[in-house]
Amino acid sequence: MSVRERITLKQGAGGRAMRALIGEVFVEGLAAPVAPGDVGLADLDDGAAVRIGDRWLVATTDAHVVHPRFFPGGDIGRLAVAGTVNDLAMMGVTDAVMLTLAVVIEEGFPRADLERVAASIRATCAEAGVRIMTGDTKVMGKGEVDGLVLTTTGVGLTDRVVTDRGLVAGDRILVTGTMGDHGLAVLAARGNLALDVELVSDVAPLNGLVRVALDAGGDAITAMKDPTRGGLASALHEMADKAGVAVMLDEAAVPIRPDVRAVGELLGIDPLHVANEGKVVMGVRADRAEAVLAAVRAHPLGRDAALIGTVVAEPPGRVVVDTGFGRRLLVEPEGEPLPRIC
Amino acid sequence: MSDPATSEMRFRDPARAKALGARLAELVAAAGRPISVMHVCGSHEQAIARYGLRAAFPRGLDVTMGPGCPVCVTDLPEIDEAVALARAGVRVATYGDMLKVPGTAMSLADAQAEGARIDVVYSVAQAVELARATRDPIVFFASGFETTAVATAAVLVSDPPPNFTVLSAHKYIPPVMEIVAEMPGAKVEGFLAAGHAATITGSAIFDAFAAQHRRPVVVAGFEPLDVLAGLVALVELVVAGEARAVNCYPRCVTAEGNKVAQALLWRVFQPIGGRWRGIAHVPSGNLRLRDEFAHVDARRRFDIDVASLWQMAPPALVEHCVCGDIMAGIAAPRDCSLFGRACTPDTPVGACMVSSEGTCRIWHQYGGVPDLVQLGARPDAARAP
Structure with a gap:
């Protein structure tokens, strides 16, 4: 039996490999046509x-x-x-x-x-x-x-379905808080890392926070996704890919807790590559971005919310990071840094 | 001043980076011709890729990575020696990076899949602990430039247990710079030398090199500002036609280097000529144990049968791999037909895709197109507001 005939952990990690597996095995035979708008x-x-x-x-x-x-x-x-x-x-x-x-x-x-x-x-x-x-x-x-x-x-x-494919060039990208908390907390909790800090997962129900954002933004919220497996990197790639747009990320604006950043650097794991369980990434029309940001920040689960980037037309499906020093691509993680975390 | 957060801020300040970037652009524009320089360190490439510097370098400045990955330049016969030992039932301890480096017929990971006992360690000290905890013979397969070789030397002079030996694939960086500088077709006009290696060798070691090969050398550190400041100094020297060595990493590197470490290094190791994978025979480029350390030298303690491996057929894709040209700075990963397709970190064909210090691995980690040019992205139009 060749490697292709066995399922690997990488195919469950939320990235490109997982989407390919689902597409080939399940969508192919199971997906029924749906009415427009469904x-x-x-x-x-x-x-x-x-x-x-x-x-x-x-x-x-x-x-x-x-x-x-x-x-x-x-x-x-x-x-x-x-x-x-x-x-x-x-x-x-x-x-x-x-x-x-x-x-x-x-x-x-x-x-x-x-x-x-x-x-x-x-x-x-x-x-x-x-x-x-x-x-x-x-x-x-x-x-x-x-x-x-x-x-x-x-x-x-x-009354209104929000999808993850609605990004339009010009939209701002908003995250409702710090990135990487859950993934790195779970990795650190596995016990064999002998760290002195205790990282805390952000796992929380977000319906209240999302209500506040939708009330403030209405139709100006063009797309939403929770950056779980694969983290912000996978979520943004999927959103950009489905909408045929690119995202320009301002690295300095992405909120990351200092302890999460430190443990990430120590382990060689990018906090943008690991799961969040209490955060939303959304596209917001530029003219409403500040208003939605203010509403989200007023909610207890959204205090660290930030506008972290902009949707642009080119190059489609890509996420480009402005590091403050230069620019590079953000890549999707190609598998879990360690076994299952969510 | 010892607060790490503060020092990080000092060396990761985008405003200073912009000023240095502008100075680079000015220098290259004033030169009125393309300028090509080389760095010889995976950690420099990591900093360049991580901070997206390649997309910010002025057009006309080509910064290539030379033979800066000790794992990558470990030659096939050296991997074969470790594989042969492991297949003969000897426990081999080594750095994780070495596991997947392809040998003539197989890697240590392949040998492990066949049942050989390989222990991944994070330091030579950990390999010694392993030896103390068992009666099995433990061979530490040692790779790395002079920085890492000093750590190996320190262990060997402090009475390691009798079942502990070293299979040295350590390399010495200064001689290979001479080879690369004189390679036919090399356009390299100056070198950025690795700051951490220079903490051992000192920066003065590059004075003679610079004079002899008529190319400036700048010793630089690894924060984005270190790299940019080093490149500014290097391009200034290139433009001025000054072939001398300059230390841009004085907070860690002195002219004479670490004398104690040097004494230790040369007490245990002797430089001998040998092949660096894909590059050339490098006179004095390999560090081998001196006769006084024959008792801890795996090459002299074991009968290593590499010939049996040479009967096996090499993997078919290897003939398409351009790792050698990439390490010599003649080609980039984008020139390789395997890069990111048949050759990925999960299924590496060449050594450059294996090590976290390898050019291909680093480029792959950051999307494979570090200057973003092939994407057709208009850099300035695409900038976030």
Whole structure:
């Protein structure tokens, strides 16, 4: 069996290789044609949208595995709820109708840990104002699954669908806070790095923050994406690629916590290449950019928000970084710096 | 003043960079002809790529990377020696960068996949710890320029355990600069020398070189401002026709260098001639253990059967690899048909794609087009407001 016939970790890392795998294996056979304005599988967006009457029904689904399961700032339960709430929010849904939860547990998994995860799920649901309305539980034999896998689905309604493909030349790029916090916190929490600092994940439900931004920006918010796996680098590439535009990033404007930057330099890992679980990257029409920025900054989860770049026409699909000294391409990470982090 | 945040600010100040960039542009414009200089250090290329300097260099200034990656210039027979030892069942400890460097028929990573025991270490000291913790013979496959060789030497003079030996692929940088300077077709008019290596050798070692080869040498550090200031000094010397050595890294480098380290280096190693991969035979370019250290020299302790590897067929793509020309500064990664396609960090064909100090690896890490010219991006029109 050749290398091409086995799935590699790189194909799950959120970058080009993952999009290729999904395209070849799933989109090819499964993607049904969708009505104009709807969002389907082939769009590879954060969720799907189907027009019902004068509104859109939006659904999204996510499987969650993370090591370690409990990390500074969160755990797998909080990650699962926030991840799904956020994927809905990226489509414009800020008040989900319901969430579902499927749990796959490995034989021998500590009950206390399961209860701790359940408590975290409950707390995060309360924070986001969402309810889990149905679910499923399976227990697998020892070694048949790695500890705990959570799968969450979210459903909601919206008057306006925001996609990740709407960037237009001239738009400003806004991020709602510091980059790389979750990815580097989880890497540092893996234990063998012997660091003196404790980095904290940013995992949080963002529907409240997104509501504030949409209220301030309306149609001027042209695209949204949460920069999870693959970090800001992958999110911007995907947005630029889908819209056929380029992004010019002002490196000095990208907010990065000093401890995250320091650990990143130490490990040789670019904070722009690792996951965020509590941040949004959005395109905003230039004339509304400052107003949206002010609204986002007024929200507790958006205090470090910044305008970090501009959408330009050329060269399509590329992200160019202005370092202050010169310019270079930002590349998409080609795999995880270390095994799974979200 | 010892606050690292403050010192970082001092050497990463974009406003000063702009002034230096403007001075470079002015110098090249005044010269009225293209100017070509070479640096010989992967860390310089890293700084240039990371900060996007290549896209900001004036048109007419060509800054190429020469043989500045010790892993990349490790010759096939040297890799073969390590592979042969590992395949013969000897535990080989080495730096992670060395794992995927292709030998004649295979790399250490290939040997490992076949069952050989390879230990990746971050320092020679760690390899010694490994030897102390086991009774297995441990061969440390040592690579690196004189900076790293000093660390190896320090270990060898302080009674390593009897099961510890060294297979030296250490290289000495000054002689190869002479080779590259005199290569037919070389357009290089001046050299940017590596600041960290010069902390050992001192900057005065380049005086004779500059005079003899009629080319200026500037010793420079690794922050973006170090690189730019070094290039300004170098281009000034080129334009003025002054073939001398200048130290632009005085906060770390002295004229005479680190005498203690030099004494240690030459007590343990002797320079001998040998091939640098893809470049040439370099007289005095290889550092080998002196006779007094025969007891820790893997070449003398083991019977290394490299000939068996030479019976195997080399991988087919190798004939298209232009690593040699890239390391000699004659070609750039963009000139290679394999770059970024058949040859990537996951599946390297040539050594330059393996090491984090290799030109191809560095270019690949930052998108493969460091001057952005091929993208057709209009640099000034595209600038963020």
